[in-house]
Structure formats: structure tokens, C-alpha cells
Amino acid sequence: MAVDQPAAKNPCRYFIVIDDIWDTQTWDVIKCAFVDSHPESRLIITTRIVDVATKAGGIYHMQPLSDDYSKILFYTRTSGSEGPAEVTTKILKKCGGVPLAITTIASLLVGKHSEDWSKVYDAIGFGHADNGDVHNTRKILSFSYYDLSSNLKTCLLYLSVFPEDCLIDKISLIWRWVAEGFIPYREGMESFELGEIYFNTLVNKSMIRWIDPEDNDGRGGCRVHDMVLDLIRTISNEVNFVTVHDMEHHDTRPGGKSTNKVHRLAVHGKSGEHNYSIAMEHVRSFNVVECSANSIPLLLSFKVLHVLVIEDCVFSEGSCLEHLGKLLQLRYLGLVKTAVKIPEGIGHDLKFLEILDVRGGLISELPPSVGELMNLRCLWADNGTVMKGEIGKLTCLEELQLYSVEKCPNFFTEVRKLTKLRVLNIYFAEMEESAGKSLMESLCNLHNIHSLTVSTVLADDDSVVVNHSLEDMAPCTKLYRLVLPSIVIPRVPSWINQLSVPLLSRLLLHVDAVEVRDVQTIGRLPSLLELALWSKEENNISYTFGSNEFHKLRGLWTKKIEIAVGEGALPMLESLLYSASAERKDAASLVPWRRNSCPLLNYVSCYLDCTNSSYREVKEAKQALRQALLYNAVYPDIRKENYDEEAGKFIDNLEWILRGLDRPEDVGRSAAHQEERTRRMIRSLERRLRDAAEPRVGRYGQQEIRGLVAKFKSWLHDHAGTDQDEARKSDATDSEDDEDYYYDDATDQAEYRRSACSSQ
Template identity: 35%
Template sequence: MEVVSASHGVLGPLLGKLTSLLADECVRLKGVRREIRSLRSELMSMHAAVQKYAMLQHPDVQAKVRISLVRELAYDTEDVIDKFVHHLGNGSHHHGGFKEYFRKIARQLKTLGSRHGIASQIDELKARVKEVKEQKSSYKLDDIAGSTCECSGVDPRLSAFFVEEEHLVGIDGPRDDLVNWMVEDKGSSTKNLKVLSIVGFGGLGKTTLAKEVYSKIQGHFCCHAFVSISQKPNVKNIMKDVISQVGSQVPCEKEFTEDIDSWDEKKFIAKLRELLQDKRYLITIDDIWSIPAWDIIKYAFPENNLSSRIIATTRIVDVARSCCPRGDIDRIYEMEALSDLHSKRLFFKRIFGSEDCCPDVLKQVSNKILKKCGGLPLALISISSLLANRPKIKDEWERVSRSIGSALEKNPSLEGMNSILSLSYNDLPPNLKTCLLYLSIFPEDTVIDRECLVRRWIAEGFICEERGQSKQEVAENHFYELINKSMVQPVEVGYDGKARACRVHDMMLELIISKSIEDNFITFMGHGQTDVANRHGLIRRLSIHHIDQELASVLANKDLSHVRSLTVTASACIKYLPSLVGFEALRVLDFQGCQNMQEYDMNGIDKLFQLKYLSLRGTDMSKLPSGIARLYGLETLDLRNTYIEEFPPEIVQLVKLQHLLVSSGFGWSVGRAKMPNGIGNMRNLRVISGFNVIKSSLGAVEELGNLTTLQELHIQLDGRGSQEYKKHEEMLLSSLCKLGGCKLQSLWIRAADSTPLQFLDSWSPLPSSLQRFRMTTDYSFPEMPKWITPKLTSLAYLNINLVEIMEEDLSIFGEMRALLSLVLTFNGAQNERIIVRGHAFPCLKEFCLFFFSNSGSRPTYLKFEEGAMPKLEKLERRDIFRKKGCSGCHKE
């Protein structure tokens, strides 16, 4: 029930906030403590009722209305409480002393009227509580049946399943058929460009099949690229993506992409044609929504008589036909549902680990469920994931079977798919429903970064600490539980089983968008999703994918003072946005990827006293907005891939900041941002990324060592031969020695040259908590650093450059019990043959070696004894010839 989930997203955190407020001595105004205690008591009763309502699969209109009233009441209560705390000056950044004493007295006198006004607002809230209580049967829940919803444990097979999700049951036959067709040779006619179009509705596995075919045949081509496009495609971004992928595989002059961001569509097409004209290429265009989109894109791919291939996927038959006009050359492949045999394999493997392990008592009801799923892979995965953690009891499975409905039996349409997805959605606990609904804020086909998402959830107040776990840990668990439930798709799963990001399936996105609109959880402004004009309630979260002058005038007449989150995803929207002054309740402000930011006046940002998350990542900003240093509640400041190099001195007053992410300009080699002096005062910092150590002051580098809670440090270190380098090197080492003895888990050092890092050899004491060490530089250690020993029991990822690799070095690496990934670059070896001993590297899953050889270098061979690297999944070796005077290559 979506209204329950959205209500939980505000009620749970609000109750915790009220409890903390009552324990705070700042509540001195006569009568307010009593009123707040009374208000909390009533809201706790409502919260209990809301939790019970969560068991209703099909709530009636009256139930939805009551829950909506409770939700809006909770939102308004939190707004009042936040203003109350703000006016009292709670959480001020100032220190004690006489000056603060007089500030405090002045503040109390100045805000006396405001505090009395807030007391009146609390009285109004209590009156609204009374009205809700007086509604007939508000808390009578005797008619609710069924068991309570419990949060299940993580499926132990989770990692294996989502790492290998592309290998779906029943895909081998279609894949092999299409692979043979794509690579077959039948005389001169096969020299033509051929297009394969895979067509079918969402959920059948078009993209998965395309990826399988693409992966199998890409080795036959000089270059290849795989790009996904959205319903309203940005042709320039598509072309840029293809050029980027192809350019990384074939020789490409630096001047070729000069001023690429200023190219228009015509130039992008011309340049891509130029790049591909003399090459046999393979291009996959995933999810084409319209014929006009294809009519533009196709001109970028020349008919060069080199047997090039294009794979296109779409849901629309007419688009597929447009992609394949030559029936004798091209091919349209229509996706089909899985056969009964393959459906059973997928279904039972997901639940029991094997199709042969289903108990006899469940076979009959299983057949009913399989029939209703209709061979749809997404439906099968969703329902089997739901049942995987349910009791293996016939009555329980019968209840699931009855609740699926009969839509798929009649027509496997979007409505039928929504019914299937709704079943899995309804099985989620309220906290996970809230987190899932929040994903509807992102545009279609967005790859949602895990770390950014987790930080946004926390900033919104969805996450509470529990059972000794931090908010960060709880939020990460929520992320992986959504993957476990097959509600989102993992992206870039590492060898540690962690996904870097996730993607929401199109069908699931449509479901959660409709629920978010119905529940007033998110208000959308975009292509086909604009509901702001007809909205009568208050706007709580605003997601803007498109806006024009007409919509801007509608938005200008709306009350924006209750908006908690503003997400803008298109540069064209910037000039139409209303002033930030009106967004006084904002917690999250995200302009990621927007250009032309100079057209938007960000004055008034200092009035956003609740702001916790600010992302200007990927924008063209070169200067921080004035007043940003007064955002005393800010927890995340993301300035990556901007042109911001310096910070105002007052920035260090943001003592609640936990994530400070910068990098000026674009590309790995650019890093001009300076650490602010006084950074040591920001004691809550957990992640620092992108600062140039050499350009920062010695004092700032020294203060790094004071950040005892720091977990991740990613820095730029270049300036070889400069007078500043030696002093900065010594100061950085001193700070690293302090951090290594605290909580530092990740260190990434990047350099644009061969800046020496030999000072790291003196890193002591051992960084016992270190999990990841990465270096992106031409520099190589002359010998193994002393601090790299088997005593680093947490080190899981190591990327290191050595001048010469010795057998003893591999022995040290091999004794690291936690090591999962080793990326080793070396220029030579002690012996021509290096032996990897048996039982070495017990947990290693990825082993990559890059051997940079000069003229006359001896080849180096590895010999693996039996039992070495028993869990290895990827072994890669590259012998790279380095011309005289040419520096090495960076490994990103």
C-alpha cells in the first residue's frame, strides 16, 4: 500500500526527532514541552495504525484518505518542529565563551515572537490531530486479516544470481541462432552492413539477448559500442557515448574530439561516420522508442562494405521495421515468452537452487503460478524472489497464487505486468517501499549511483540507525535488499559482490511513478509526466526533467515552501526555475549534469537551513554560490567534474559535512582544487575526494591528520621537481600515518606525471583498516613498500606499480587472505619465470598484469602450481611495448 510507505518515510524519522527534541534543554518555552510530548503520543498511535494498515492489500477509499491525512499532518509537524529548532539556534556552529553568551541572549530576544508563533502552530497541529481521531473507525482495524509483514533475510544466493543475471534460462537457443546469422559469410553480399532488430514488450529480455549476442561476437570486429537511449533521446549524448567507446579501442588523434561539447548533431554524425568509415564495427542501440529517433541515429553509421553490424532493440514493431527495411539483408527478431520447461527452470532455480528440488506438495500450486506468469522472465524472477523467503507451505503459496490476479491469462500487456510487479512491491516492508518509491525521481534509463542514492536517502530522513548499525550501513542494506527482491537491477557488480549502481526496469519505473503521484510523494515535471498543473495539494518533492515558459508560470504560482527535494536533470530547465528563496524546507538539491548554470540565480541558498545534500556535479560552475558556507546542516557537497578550484574560508564552519567531493575540470589528469585551510575543524568528514595536495597549503595538508573519522581519501598528487613537493610530501606522510591508525579504508592517489611516491614506504603504523589502495600514475615503486604485508587483513583491492616484480613479492600478495582483486603493473622481473605457489591467493577473483617492456626486455612467464588462486574468475595479462621516451599508460 503506497500511502503507507510514503507515510512511513516521514512518520518514523519525525517520532525520533520529537523524542530527541524532548530530551534537549533548548525546549524552554513554557508549555511547549508538554504540547510536544502530547503531540508525539498522538503521532505514535497514528504510526501504529499506519503499520497495521500496511497489511491491507486493497485498501478502500476511506482508508487511503485517512492515511493521507496522517501523512500530511506528519509532514507539517516536521516542518514546524524544524523551524522551532532553527529559531532557537539549536546546533549552532559557534563555540562557547562570552561572545557566544551574548549571541545567545540576543538570539532569544530576537526570536521570542517567532517562538510564540510556533507554539500557536503546535496548537493548530493538535487540533488537526483531534479531527483525524474523530473520523469514524480511524483506528478500528479488526477487519484486517493475514499475517504481519516481516523483513526477510538476504538470499544467500544473491551474489551469484545478480552477477550472472545476463545468463537467463532459455536464452542459449535464440542467442546462438542470432550469433550465427550475424557472423555468417555468404559471398560478397555479406560485406553489406546488416541490422538486427530485436522487438518485444518490456520484461521479455530484449536487452539481455542483445547483450549476449554482442558479447559473443564483439571479437570479430575492429571496434564496438553498446549504448542505451531513453524515450526522449539526446542524439548528441548518444553519439558522444559511441565515440568514447570506439575511441578507446582504435587509434584516435587527440584533436579528433577537440571542442566535442560544442558540436551540434550534424557534426557529431559527420565525425562518427569519419571514425567508422574504414573499420568493421559492431554497434548496439538499445531501446529505441520512435522512428524519427532512428532516422537521425542511422546516418551516423556508414555502409562501408566491411561486414559491419548493428543491433537495435525496441518495443514497437513499426520502429523495428524502420530499422530493417531490407528484408533480404536485415533481420527482425521477435521476442517470445519462455517455454513451460524454461519457465520452470528459472522459477525453481531461483527458489530452491535447482529445478528438481520442489516438494511434491507445492508442485500443483507452482503450476498455477507459472501459468499466471505467462512465461515472462521479469514476472518469473519477481514472483520467485518473493517466494524464496516465504515459508514453503502450500496455503502460503495458494494465497500468493490467488493474489496475482488473472490479467496475464488474458493478455500479457502492461497492465498485466503491473499486476505482477505490484505483488512484489506489496511484499516490501514500509521502509523499503519508501526507498523504492524514491527511485522514481530519476529519469528513465538512469544508472543510479549507489553512494549518491544512499546519501540522498539519509538526507531525506528515510534512514534511522538500528541495532548498532550506522545510517550508512542501514541504507546500504536497503539498497542490496531491493536487489535481492529483484525490484532494481544491479549495475557493475564488483568481485566483492557489491554493485556500483542500479537501474530501475522500465515496467517497475512506471509502477512506482504512478504510486508516487497517487500518494503525493513526488511531483513530476517532464515529458508525459507533468502533473503539477492539476495538483491541488502541497508539493513535497519536485523532479524536473523538462520545463518551458508555460509550465514555469504554473510553478511560479505554487507554494514551494514545503518542497523537501528538488532534482533538475536537464540544462534547458535552468532558466525557468523559480528562485531558491521559496524552497525553505529543502533537504536535497541536485543539479547534476546541468549546464548554463550562470543563467540561474542561486542567491538565497543560505536560507535553506535544512539542506543536507547539495550536488553540482558535472555542471559548468566555476565558483561556489555565495552563502554556501552558512549551510550548517550540510552533510554532502558534491562538486565533482566542475570548474571550482577554491573555497571561501568560512567553508570549514560546515562541521556536519561528511562527504566533500571535488575535482576541477574534466578528465583524470585535471586536479586543481585546493583544500581549504582549517579543514581539520570538519571532524565529521568521512570521504574526501579530488583535492590537489601540492596546490593546497601545508597547513591544510597537516590538518588532514586530525580527521579521525575519515574513511576514504582520494587525492591528486603531482608537481615532480617543484620546490613545494618535498615539504608537502613529508606533511602528507605525517597525516597518512595518523589516518592509518584510525578508520581509513580507501586511499587512491592520482598523478598526471611520474611524481614519486616512495615516501609511502615509511607509512607507519600499518593502516590496519585499509580495504582499497589504488594508484593512477606513471610512477612505479622501486621495490615492494614495507607496509604492504599479509598483516593487512582487510585489504581486498590492490592496484600497484612496481619497477620489478619478484617471486617474493607474489608470495606476499598471495598470503593476503582478504585480497579479491590485484592489478599489478611492472617493468621487468627478477627471473624469466615466476612461480605462483599452490594455495596462494585463496580468495583472489581478479588478477590483472600489465608488463611494460622496452626494446630488448626479456619476456616474463607465470607458472601456477596446483591449488593456486582457487577462486579466480578473471585472469588478464597485457604485454605493452613502450617506445623510447614514451611514458606508461594509466589504468583507470
Template identity: 35%
Template sequence: MLFFKRIFGCEEKCPPNLKEASEDILKKCGGLPLAINAISSLLASHKESREEWERVRHSIGISQGKASEIDAMTYILSLSYFDLPLYLRSCLLYLTMFPEDHLINPQRLVCRWISEGFIHAENAEDLVELGETYLYELINRSLIQPVDIGRFDEKATWCQVHDTILDFLTYKSTEEKFCTVLTGPSKPVNRVRRLSLVGNEDAQSIEQLDLSHARSLGAFGSSREYLPSLARLNALRILDINGCRGLGNQHVKDIGRLLQLRHLDISLTGITELPKEIGDLEYLEIMDASSCPRLVELPESVSRLKRLASLLVSGKTRLPDKIGNMTKLQRLGYINPFMQSLDFLEGLGELANLRNLSIFWDTDNESDKASYKKQKLVSSLCKLERYKLHDLYVSFNLTEKDAIFIDHSLFPALKSIREISFGSGQLCWITKWMVSLVNLQILNVVGGELEQQDIELVGSIPNLLKLLFTHDVRGPIIIGGGFQRLQELEFDPCATTLMFKEGAMPNLKCLNHHIRPLDFKSAHGDAGFNIGMQHLWSLAQVHVRVYCAGVRVADLEAAEGAFKSMANAHPNRP
């Protein structure tokens, strides 16, 4: 079933002239699901060619002299590997830079591929988009596993590599001297090209390595306190120490000597200051310091980085005034514009290539100049929208003064606004404005006061696809009309009852619901309860989190049983 579903959709659709080859190939897979997945993914791209099927069938037959399941698996993976185009082989081998069972951020992986030069665009193609197509081709071939697929964009939040595949890739990587992984004391290695530090290696082992040709350095482990001297890494293109909280300013003091550096990731480290020599890195294209809240300011020299395409910082970081000099910037986040200077806000509007921008709207610490900065910010955002700005994310912490500014059309309904997070204030202050946002897809309400009428207005947002309520709501919430395109709903105000009427949310695929059994019992009585799940015609998944503090086992079991009954009674059997 696994084999035929992957290639043809079902066994009945397999052409008669491929039946015999199919049966033989399946026998040689020995019932191993990973082997079947790999070989079917390989054959799926050749399902019209009997000659290719016979070649694969014969090749596996030759390997059977080794007989063992491990040898058969290795041989099948080898067939899948050598079937890849050369550019995909390099991308796949690069996964050996990450530890076993590590959840890999797809964006982080694609950015590292780009900095390594693995992705070659033609006709001014977007490198990130092209890199994503490479990633999903490897996923479709069952060589990378997607983790946590988005409900409405169908993209993986994370990805990882099966242990058996990683073992095979590690063998190939060692054979081709592609990557050196240190997990403990090791022998000296000549000409390290890529170095991954994943745990227990000692300083002496690292010092013995010849790092003069190393192109990538990746390090893992929050307790890590040692890195090789950057002065030894003059050919380095990628420095990724994301998550190494034990590393601090002293570890990057020589960063200005990495003149070939393309990619720098210091997020989730103990770094609080970068040397001014960072402005000498003329080839730097990607810099991620997004989770470094103690990095309060970037050196003014950063504005000399003319090739920088992606700059991510904490909302507590002040950026250089001359941001307008960085004309190659395509992605900028997560900035609080009210912490920046007026010169910065004016220069922001000069970034003609900016496609993705994330801002925190929080004026608490800037009451004197906030009104001027709002006007400058809006002026620059309008300019950016006339250029290439495509995705604008705004996180709001509002005061009444902010609400007046936004709701009186002083903040325009920009087409680039795709996602909003609401942290404090009252949602009713800006719901009328949000209804005019034609491209708003994601709304995350994490604070403020909410009532039934606010949710009804939110239902009028024309293209909303994902809605998260993670704050207490006043009174029961009844959803009838509106929300015509919504595909995912998370409802966390567990002290509030939620009801769906007929015709509610016709395209909802995923419901995440948080409850307290006692509150449901008081709302629905001992006769059980029904939230109207049967009215959600497109429902495919239901996730229910039950808060059990102070709850009797009988009430917990009743709540669990009620949701299971509703799911079983639903025509879609979500």
C-alpha cells in the first residue's frame, strides 16, 4: 500500500507492464518502510519508464548477495542519492552539519545553502524561493522528513533526517571529505572544509584541526563555552552558533577578520556587543541576532554592509541611523521603530528592495517623540509598499493614543500587511481598521479585552486564514457567519464556552481548543455538551487541551468522551 500510494495513488492504477518489476522490487525491500519510501520516491519520478524500473530492479538484485537488511537499505539509499542532480546532493549532504534528531528550521537551512553557493538562480530568480523548491524536492523524495505541516500554507515548520538516512549521509560525507563532525576527542584531520561541533569534543581536539580552508562552522549546545579562534578561519563563509548560550563577546572579538563571511547567526547566545570591525565584512549577506535581547545596539559600521540582504534583531535593539545605505536589504525584523532615531525611520523608506518587514508597535518609552515617529514610520511604509514590500508583520502593544492614530485613517490599510499580533489594549480600538486589510492572513490575539462583537468584526476580515485567541474573553462566544476563508482556529480562553452555529467557518480544517471541564459542565449541565462541531463542514483535525487542576477524574473523562463523540459523529471523522 505504501509503495503504490506513493507512486500511483493506489495499486489498481499500476500499469500491467510494471507489475512484475513492482513485486520483485518490493520483495527486495524486505518489508522495511524506510526502504519502500525511498525506492518508491525514486521510482515516482520515472513511473512512465519501464526501462528505468528494470534498471532499478536489476541494481537491487545485484546487491542481494550481501543479504542483510542493513546492506539492502544502504544500497537503496545509495540509488536514491545518486539519482539526485549534483546540486541536490550537496544540499542533502549539508544536513550532516546538524546533530541526530535535531529539528531544523527550513529557513535557516535554506539560508545556509545560499551562503554556501549551492543555489544557483537564473533570470533573476529569488534565491530563497528557489532554495525552498530544493528542500521540498528532497522532502518529496522521502530523504528529509517534514515536521508540523502548516494547515493553510502546507509548509513544514521544521524538518529533520531519519537516523538511518543520516548514518548513510555521514558515511558519504566522510568519504567525500564534505563535512567533519566532532562529538568527542578525535584524530587530526587535514583540510577541514566544514566543521560541526555537536557536544563533547575537547579544546585540544579542535586545536589540532587544520581550519585554514573551513567554509562553514556550526556549533550546538546551550552550555558550549569554547570555539576555535576566528583568526584561524580566514576562509569562513558561515558562522552559525545559534543556541550556544555559553558563548559571549570574547568569542566574536576577531569577527572583523572573517573577510569572506556571508552568513552570521548569533541568535540565542550570550553576546551583548559586536565589535565595530563587523562593518569590514563586505560580503556579509545574512545576519541573525533575533533572540539576543541583551544586544541593545548594533555598531554604526553595520550600515557599511552594502551586500546585507537579511538583518534580524531583537525588538530591544537599536539600529544604525544610516539604514538607508543598506540598499540590498530584502528582509528586516524584528524592530521597534519607536526605539530608533528619526533619521533611521526616514532612511527606512529608502530600502527599495525590502520585501519582508516585521515591526513592534510599542510607544511606551517614547511618549515625547512618538507622534513624529508615527508620521515618519507611516510615510516610509507607504514608500516601501510602492517599491517591493510584500510581507509586513505588525505586533501591537497599544495605548488609547495609538488607537486614535490607527483608527482615524492616519495609518493606512496597507496591502502588504499579512500578519498581526495584538498584545495589549482593546481589540475594538482597531477592528474596523483591520477589516479593511485585504491581505491579512494571520491574527494572533494574546492580550487585551475581547467581547462577542469584537469577534464578529474579526469575522469580516476578508482573507483571514489563521486565527489564534490566547487571552480571556468576556462571556460565551457564538460563531455563526463570517470567517469565510478561515482554515485554522486556536481558542485558548479556556474559561469561556465556544459554540458553532450552522454555516460557521465553512473552510475550517483545524480546530485547537483549550477547556476547563468544570466551566463546560456549568455551561452545559450534566446532560453532556455539544459545541456544534458538526457544523464545521471542512474539519479535518481537532486538538483539545484539557486543564485538569482541581478537576475530578469523572469530569475529565466526561469532557474527553464528549469531544470524542463529537469527532466520531462528524461526517469527516476528524
């Protein structure tokens, strides 16, 4: 019988919860005083600081409450009283699934009539209710704010210029900070890199919420929770940092500080005439969103403007921003999703301009003078906007995004002069092989590249094959993105390895010849999250992924490479696109992985190559592939290559007819009628084959159709199609029913299908 040891000899066991640890030093003290001396005990801490949580280990990231649980918590706090459903939905949306926000706002509604809920919602904010919960919420959030350095406080307050619930683009936000002068000079570090550190710090301290890009080419951004936005707008209003003109008054809420000396002005959704009583000569930053031209003051009224952002606004057709060239101190110009014409002389007037953002594709062209903006550090344009000037003088550029680069004069040779480029995203509609070679030579001169994308805006098949490799490129060790889907290079560059590009997280290459050692080298990249590796058809290889490589890979897209996944390989894989041949119909060949190998896999797409396959082989392979994918709990997405869908339907109908003709006596028609109709079908088939009008299925589709015609003929007493006189008599009739040559009418079709079913 077991006997318990004396209590004094048992180690002390505690279960303690500590809320809101604010720095790593505090955690070190707690760990030294408690954790190290009581190893059998358990300690749970809560913190808003990611660095603290990382050091403590075992992080649990709290997810926002679902809509259902938000309602349960909300109605529990309001003691079950309900207001208008529409108002409740708006309130919960404002809370964003944050329990503290839900209980705080719900506390304001306790004891109030349902008709007053709308008033409470309109007045939600730290300055509108003398309530203990509101005070506590503001106090908690204030701790986070006052824990920031002075530079971070400034960067956070600037977020009050954005509308509520706005998705804030990370890249443009950091460059706005730079243009405003919020990023100090630090030796050995570029201003954007320091701004990125600031951004990540705000994310780590839970002051802003990181939002992943919706697509692979997205840039990502952040959102500010309504209560954090309310806090920073309150503080910003008190110190006269930003004035938001989206209500009746100049300030963001009644009772705020009123002043005519405004430094940063934001206008959100005003549709009326401009009637601000604000002295524009002191405004350094003007941000306007979803407004009409009437609500924008004359640009001549600005004297010291550094940042001008006009986003999603409506101007009259072909209108020009008059007097834009008078803003001599302008550093940042954003004309996003706004159809205006940029003045021709902008490049001669705005000598200090550093950022030009015309994304949205509503500005048809950038005038040639843009090529004279020699202090420009960023130029972003979307599809629909053409650069008319040369880019060779823009030697300060750090980021460049352009479409239709083939229309930009001498672009493929001039881009080699932009040696400071960190980010280069260029797209073209067409490019000759010689131009592609010039581009590759230019790219090899850009040694500071962090992110490179070269792609066509057309289909993937329109790739440009170049004979110039990227061996001489030698990018910096900070390269994190290399996307070249539309340029076929001879082979994978040797500098793509864990020592030269340790931060590479996204790689997309179209290579003439892929070798096994190339994939092995890529598999050792420590940061790789997404890989797309396409090989040309005649250079296929087979590769089996092992458990000692690609440890972080989430997305894998291969083409013309036969792959297999070994036991324990690709543990983090979520998305897979691969190629398979319809000739190989066994499940092991069509599905190269098993569920226990890739436990997180939730999306699979297969390129089914039908080149050397008959219609029946394609059909069987699709069925086997679909069953195998469903067996592995993945919904199948099958994309056929080298396959003509119309030809497939044609042969499918022919097979129905053949099955019916096996027992023609079941149809109930005379033998002469059957024979005559079969003759017509054969003549029509032969005519299409003779004129090369009939589409093929794969490489041997035409041969299969000829085989079907021969099978028809073998069932006839007299070989049809050889009697030229009879063929000429019925040509007119054949042409009338050319599209439905294998059925006389709907009744015949039904009869043949019934006959086919009975014959099986």
C-alpha cells in the first residue's frame, strides 16, 4: 500500500496568475524569485508585449471572440436586456471581439431604455461617460501609450489621420512617417528600415493589429482598434497634433480644443463645399479620403505642406490639380484611386518630392517630367498608368512599381542605373527576347535588392525565354522575395543558398532545367515560406521531399516536376500545386503525399497533363485523382493541360452512339434508316478530319477519332464515305446539322441513350 510522504518533504506547488507584465526585466525578476525556485509550480502571465511573452515561452495568442460568444458576453453584462438588433450589431462590430471592450460598452447600457442605445453608441468614447469601466479601459490603454518612447508616441498619434476601421498600408504609412520627419537619422541604417522597426514595435506592443495581405502580392498592413483610435485621437486633440474634420466641428468630438492653427488636417467623407475656418498656411500634412473636389481647399492656400494625400476622391473628368507645382516643400504626394491629370511640369516644380503614389490605375499616364524628380525615393503605379519619361535620372529611387514598362522609354537598359533600389516590382504586356536579355543584364547591376518581381500581366504561358542567367546578380543578404514567373532563365542561380540569402521567404522561378541538387539547396533555406519552381516540359525531374528540409514551407507550387513526399516531410505545408500525367492512373502516382505527412494541408490543385492520353485515359485519371484527394480530406481542384474540352465532349457523345449501335434492333428503327444515318455521321466526321476542323484531345486525339470512324465502317455492309455521288447529294443536308451531326433530333438522342443503358 502506498504511503504519502510527509507534507514537509513535498515540493511546494503553486498555481499563480499575474496580469500585465510590461517589460522583460520584470519577468526576469519573477522568474528568478519564483519559477527557478519552484520548478513544480505553474505560472500564467498576461502581457501586451510580445517580447515578454516570447521570453516567458509557451505563448498562447488570444483570438477575438466569435460573434456568438460576443453576444453572450454582451447580454450577460447587460443582464439580458436587449436593444435594437441593428444597434447591437454595430456596437459589437466596434468592439471587434475584445472582451474588455465588450464589457466596457455593455456597462454603459445597463439600466438604459432600448431607445437610448443608439445615443450611447453615437457617444461611445473615453470623454463621454463618467463610468468606472470606461475609466479603467482608458487607464489600461494609457499604460501602453505612455510606455512608448517619444518617437513611437508620435508615430502612433499620426494614425489618427486615418478613418475608423481603415486598413492602413504598412509601406505607405512608414514612408509618411519619413516624409513627416518622425524617423530620426541613425548611422548605418536607412530611414525606412528604422521606420519598419517602429511599426513592428507598435505591433508587438499590441497598439496596432497586423493584417496579412489578402493575396501573395499584397503588402500587408494594420488596423487600429476603435478604442485605441479613440485614445490616440483624444490625446492628439489635446496636444493639437492632428485635426480630423469629419464632424460639425473641426475636432474629432465636441468639447475638444479649438484652434485655427492646425498642423495636420484630415478630412473624411465630406461632400459639401469647403468652408473650414482653418488657417491653411500652417498645415504641414493634408489627408483627404472619399471626398469631392468641392470639399478640398485651394492648393495655393497651403504654404508649408509636406504631405498631400488625396484618396478615393471624385474630380470632374480630365481635371488637373491646379497650382500643385506651387507646393515647393512637398515631400509626399499620394493620388490613390482618384482620376486626375498630373500637371506636365511636376518634375520641374517639385524638386524635393520623395514619394509619388498613384496606385489605383485611374491616372492614365505620368508625364515625361516625372523623370526629372531626382530626389524621388518611391514611385508606385498600378496597371492602367503608363510612365512616359525615362527613369535613368531617378538614382535616389529605393522602391519602384510600374506596369507596361515596355512603353517606358529605354526602361530595360536605364533600370541598371538605379543602384539604390531595394524593392522593384515591374510588369509588362509583351517583351522581346533581346529586351529580356537587356533586363537580366540590368538586374545583375542592382546589388541592394530586397524584393524583386518581374512578371507579365497576361497568362503564364507568355513567358520570355532569355539566354542570360542571374549568376552575376549577387544580391544583398537581405533579399526576402524573388518572383520571376514570366522570365525563363537557364538554371537556378548558385547564390540562392542559406549563406547568401538567409532571409529569402518567397521564391518563384521558371527555369529551363532544374536539377535535384538545386531543390536540395533551396530546401536548406531557413526562412523559406513559399516556393514556386517551374521547369520546361522537356527537362522533367523527379524529386522526393524528405524530413530534413523545407521545415517552414507553407506553399509549394511545382510544374513539370514529378514530386513525392516522404514520411515526416513538409510538416507546415498548407497549399500544394503540382503536375501529374493522365497516363499514370494509379493513386500513388497521381497523389504524391499522404495526410500523415502534411497534417496542415488544406488546399491542393493538380495540373493533369493530357498530352499523350486518350479521352478515356483522361476520364479515368480524373476519377482516380478525385477519389484519392477526397480520401485525404482535401477538396480536389483539377486543371487539365493540353486538353480540348470540346473534343472531349465530342468523343463522349460518340461513345454513347457506339454503345447504342451495338444492338441496333433495340432502337425500333429500320435497318435502312440506321445505315443511312450512320453513313451521314461518318461522312461528317471524315470531312472535319480532312479539313483539320475537328479539335484533338491531347496529342493522339485525331488518331482516336479515326479509329472510331473505322469502327463505324466495320459495322456497315457497304463502307460509307467512299461513294462520292452519294456524298455530294447529302452535303447540303450535312452542313445544316453540322454542329449536331451525331443526332437527328432530341427524340433520337433519347432513344440512343436508352439503348445504351439497356445494352450495358
